[in-house]
Amino acid sequence: MPDRAVELAKNIKLLVLDVDGVLTDGGLYYDDHGLAMKRFHVLDGLGIKMAQAVGLEIGVITGLNQKPVEARINELGVSRYIAGTHDKITFFKEMCAQVGVSPSQTAFMGDDLLDFAPMKAAGLAMAVPNAVPEIIETADWVSTRQGGQGAVREAVDFILDARGLKAEATKKWVI
Numbered sequence: 001m002p003d004r005a006v007e008l009a010k011n012i013k014l015l016v017l018d019v020d021g022v023l024t025d026g027g028l029y030y031d032d033h034g035l036a037m038k039r040f041h042v043l044d045g046l047g048i049k050m051a052q053a054v055g056l057e058i059g060v061i062t063g064l065n066q067k068p069v070e071a072r073i074n075e076l077g078v079s080r081y082i083a084g085t086h087d088k089i090t091f092f093k094e095m096c097a098q099v100g101v102s103p104s105q106t107a108f109m110g111d112d113l114l115d116f117a118p119m120k121a122a123g124l125a126m127a128v129p130n131a132v133p134e135i136i137e138t139a140d141w142v143s144t145r146q147g148g149q150g151a152v153r154e155a156v157d158f159i160l161d162a163r164g165l166k167a168e169a170t171k172k173w174v175i
Ligand SMILES: [Mg+2]
Pocket: 018, 019, 020, 021, 022, 110, 111, 112
């Protein structure tokens, strides 16, 4: 991993995530009744729990507002959740203020153009390899795993490693 990204990650207290293409593979599934379905990866779920356990705050900001996402977010105990906005930068800054951190102490992980502004404002811009080129270019760090395939777990591991919190986070689940 680039040393610069490790240095930036050492300051990160809040990780804000996009949903579609980051926590999911970007697929929009609909049933016969027109109800949306999403596929989340279990590795990301434990990653979020690990982050929360050692005080790395997690936030989620998504352009769509869909019930299955809300259900997964609630299941993971993520209280900082903004849905249905295209103005991610405004809510990103608000979230930073609510947590009591500056944008430079915050990482934003995205895949598409709506994520560009908060990624530019964040101290650590993180992307998935399935992101559009503009997002890859602006990223300080790109995961190996695809969105919806454990990319968020990889991002959490990266930040916790850089902050020296990985062992503490891991031991809670290694019995
Ligand atoms: Mg997205």
